[in-house]
Amino acid sequence: MMKNISIIIAGFFSLLLGVSCEKDEYVAPESFSDVTWYTSIRPGTPYQVSAGGFVSFRNPSPGKLTHQWEIEEGNFFLKEGFTRNDSVLDSFIDEDAGLISEETTVHVLFSNPGINRVRLYTTFEDSVAFTGEDTLYAEKVDDLWIIDKTFEIDVFDSIRPAFKVLNGDEEIINVSGEDGVQIEDSASWPEITIEAGESLTYVDLTSNGRPNARTWNLMGGKPSSGGDSIVTVSYYKMGSYFGSISSRRQGNELPPGSAFKYIPLKINVVKSSQPFVFDGNLMEHESEKISFNVTGETAPFFNEEDNFIVNVSNDVAGFEGTIEVESVEVNPNDATIIELTLAESIYNTDLVTVSYSGGAIMSLDERPLEDFGPETVQMYLGASILSNQDVFGFETPADKNGGALGWWGQHPQWSRSEDQSVGSASMQYQIDDYSSAPNVSTLHGTAAELGMSVPPGKYRMSLKVWIDPGTTIQGIRTPIIPWNLIQWDISNANKGEWVTLSKDFTFDKEYTEMKLQVHKADNSDVSGPQLLYVDDISFVELEERP
Known part of the structure; x- marks a missing residue:
């Protein structure tokens, strides 16, 4: 609308310049009316403001007879x-203004x-219209033309x-937004005593002010901070702790806001009555x-290498023996994990076991780690050698039979699906009655798109x-080309869950294509309806122990 006004004014100046040499013939332009308004809200953004904030409004409409601004009680x-720096x-x-103002520019505190x-x-003498995203035409009342515009401002309350806090299913405290919490009153806060290794759950119930983010700060806990609406925090070290929450409203189109509140609960962590033991996840890393887990956080220790026995066997290589442990340490990011570094290399075809006995490793709450083993190590296999793993995970859709890049469905039983997947998609085999299925239902890998090379x-x-729980199919096939069934x-x-199937092979030639098949011979x-999904096909190179 301002552009319209500028054009009209520019026209007036052109008219004046054009007739300046013929002064006697000059005719003054008639008065005109137009409607426009401005606000301090950036154009294209929602009319939103925090409680206690303001919005400015201006009505410079030329030719207006009268106008007034009307606001609501409160x-x-x-x-x-004032300035924008005034909080x-x-x-x-x-x-003295009350709820009505006739000023051209007003500032409204919400x-x-x-x-x-x-x-x-x-009010105007002539018909006018505001043209914009929401066009508004004047209505004639008696001899006047009326523009009656209502601005709606969404005012966000202050965050409270x-x-x-829950201990299992038991609610320990419930603090409302209206409850004031002062650190000076901490001596009278309720207390809870838990054993090292036990957990508490913190649940954000904040609604006042419509926050969309928060940060928990939980002293002594693991994790000690978090941003989820519900966090479960374990305590491993003996001591007395408390926490706090900071709630925030953030985003480009939201009026910013934040509030902090202490969590009025003293948490006393005492020594656990449970044993400090090996807790699984024994695995090799790249x-x-x-590394392996234990049932509590581990205190710093030294010289524990001789208390571990690492046994390695490899039938193909004819190897059997122990490998010296070069160092033992607590994971720097997770004190429930202990890491071993060996003095010699191990291979993904090895069978490795770990035992521990007679050591002095202690938990943070002063419990000794009990002896364990021998326990078998899950070996690190490495990544698939397939250069385009997304194709073998059916991730990319394609407009052809089968629906997946790299594959072509000879039979309609095979189709790309996002119903079940490890990533974003998988390959589905589905038929309403298996008795009507072809003898062999085949999904072909297309060499050019597969990019498959297994030397x-x-x-x-x-x-x-x-x-699917109702499926009775007994076997599937993955022929690789040149032919290897x-x-x-x-x-x-x-x-009803994803299961990994694996087989070891020795290949004497390169393979560049493969198929997926359901064969009636298997x-x-x-009979009846059948449904299954296949995903994440991989080939991992096996290391030979020298």
Whole structure:
């Protein structure tokens, strides 16, 4: 609308310049009316403000006869003189203005949370219209043309954190947004005593001010901070602790706001009555370090290497023996994990076991780690050698039979699906009645798109399957080209969950294509509806121990 006004004014100046040489013939332009308004809200963004904040409104409409601004009870017109750096505007309230102002520019202080309305009522002698995202035409009342515009401002309340703390299913405290919490009153806060290794759950209940983010700060806990609405925190070290929450409203189109509140609960952590023991996850990492979990955080220790025995066997290489432990240390990021570094290399074809006895490793709450082992190490296999793993995970859709890049469905039973997947998609085999299925239902890998190259060597081939509980298919096939028939027995695989199937092979030639098949020769007694999914086909190179 300002552009329209500028064009009209520019026209006036052109008219004046054009007739300046003929002064006697000059005719003054007629007066005109137009409607426009401005606000301090950036164009294209929602009309939103925090409680205690203001919005400025201006009505410079040329040709207007009268106008007035009307606000709701609880909001206020402000006097001039404040700046955006003033955080409290109460001293600038115009007590004499009431709820109606005839000023061209007004500044409105909003105190009422929720939707607030500001009405602009303007009269004109001529018909006018506001053209914009919401076009508004004047209505004629008696001899006047009326523009009656109502602005709706969404006012966000101040944030007042609310939360509860649970010990298991038992609610320990429940703090509302109206509850004031002062650190000076901490001596009277409720207390809870828990054993090292036990957990508390913190639940954010904040609704006042519509926050969309928070930070928990939980002294002594693990994790000691978090941003989820519900966090479960374990305590491993003896001591007395408390915490706090900071609630925030953030985002480009939201009025910012934040509030902090202490959590009025003293947490006393005492020595656990449970044993401090090996807790699984014994695995090799890419670095060849071996790590395992224990049932508590571990205190610093030294010289524990001789208390571990690492036994290694490899039938193919004819190797059997122990490997010296070079160092033992607590994981620097997670004190429930202990890491071993070995003095010699190990290989993903090795069988490795770990035992511990007679040591002095202690938990943070002073419990000794009990002896364990021998326990078998899950070896690090490495990444698949397939250059385009997304294709073998059916991630990319394609407009062809089968629906997945790199594959072509000869039979309609095979189709890309996002119903079940390890990533974003998988390959589905589905038929309403298996008795009507073809003898062989085939999904072909297309060489150009597969990008498959498995050179001669030793490999572990793996794939993941998800089998519907009602499915009775016993086997599937994955022939690789040039021809090598690989069959998978799924008769004993768990149903209703993803299961990894693996086989080891020694190849004497390069393979560049593969297929997925369901063959009636493998499923002679199967009938009725069948549904399964295949995902994440991989080939991992097996290391030979020298």
